[in-house]
Amino acid sequence: MSNFVDSLMEQVKEKNQAEPEFVQAVEEVANSLDIVLSKNPRYISAKILERIVEPERVIMFRVPWIDDKGEVQVNRGFRVQMNSAIGPYKGGLRFHPSVNLGVLKFLAFEQVFKNALTTLPLGGGKGGSDFNPKGKTDNEVMRFCHSFMNELQHHIGQFTDIPAGDIGVGGREIGYLFGQYKKIKNEFVGVLTGKGAGWGGSQVRPQATGYGVVYFAAEMLKTKNKTLGGKKCLISGSGNVAQHVAEKILDLGGKPITLSDSSGFILDEAGITREKLLFVKDLKNNRRGRIKEYTDKYKSAIYTPVDNSATNNPIWDNKADCAYPCATQNEINEKDANNLIKNGIYLVCEGANMPTVAAGVDIFKAEKILYGPSKAANAGGVAVSGLEMSQNSGRIYWESEEVDKKLQEIMKNIHTTCIETAKKYGTPDDYANGANIAGFLKIADAMLDQGVV
Ligand code: NDP
């Protein structure tokens, strides 16, 4: 690290002591930027990095709601409006008990760079709440979403900030949030993405993140003259991203063998087929059950519960070719990364945001496996959100084939950008450096053009 990046990181650590995930995300990017900063000292004199690490605005608010027993409940709501240099704030909402300001700042920071890579005019933001949707009835979720929007509506808008889904926020929640926004504002506009296809949602948005991850993986394999055909794949998570990663792996001839939730994972050496995946979709999206139930139905599978005090996650200790972490941040620790290598994994493509700890990323880089970092590999979701915004603004509608084709082109372009930028800056094949540098340059140049704001 250069002196400049060193002292910047000291300041960031000092100022954000209670936000380890945010510090981790900033450090990962800052470490890629030495060479860029030494070639372009104007980024240093204009204090671009110092500005990029401060959110443009943070909104934090009370979310009171009434549960089915008539009791008042209070949660905390947030929106982090991180950077609007290249477009309105754009990024998901996360509803999970682990949500706090630091987690949302890390996600918003990552989103800024990811959105820049999509080539679409999207700034970066993130929001959410410590509300836990697990075990809540539809009516409780609705009342929570309506109360959340009662405050959020003051701060968002189709030209200002356009939220979408993330962990715990899917089609059901976007529906309730949109309904309340429309009721308060008396406006039918594309203020949220991930809407239902019958009321302004884009085709392929529900699938886009997962499909995009696998399109990115296929591009990485192509550089080694390989395809996904016959490849055994480990997938973590069993939500929106994991389900559509599994689906696209099947489309491309691969063999998914694991899925998980926060209680444990299933290993199905016979392969998770389309029929089994339909079962998982119904289990998770309609019945909101636990992944363990898979083994009641499919005897070829083994269930292993997670032990949060264990030093490693056993899902990453299975022999396979490729790994797709699609649950949450820091789900691959250093030991897990070593286990993946020991088990012969030669491709890790990240569906979740920042799922690998820094020491794990270092191991992937040292072993020279194909490593697709989240801000590049999972950008397909927000990219199709951008396409949803275009369709809403133009009052037009694209068929699935057209959206999927655009998604494939975007993922291919992001892959090319990562490869070319990594090479240009002296770190060939380092997708993480390529993504960080390319994203940074786009934002930094826009910030220079716009002066000190
Ligand atoms: P979902 O809520 O649909 O699914 C989340 C999955 O991850 C569930 O299986 C959940 O298990 C598991 N999970 C969540 N938190 C934890 C945790 N702390 N420990 C272990 N398992 C956990 O969310 P998504 O599929 O949308 O999101 C998954 C990841 O992908 C997140 O990192 C998200 O930021 C990222 N992402 C999502 C995009 C999108 O468009 N939805 C776009 C780009 C990235 P359980 O049910 O037990 O909680």
Ligand code: 2IT
């Ligand atoms: O992390 C992400 O990119 C998302 N949760 C999707 C954001 C979006 O606006 O579609």
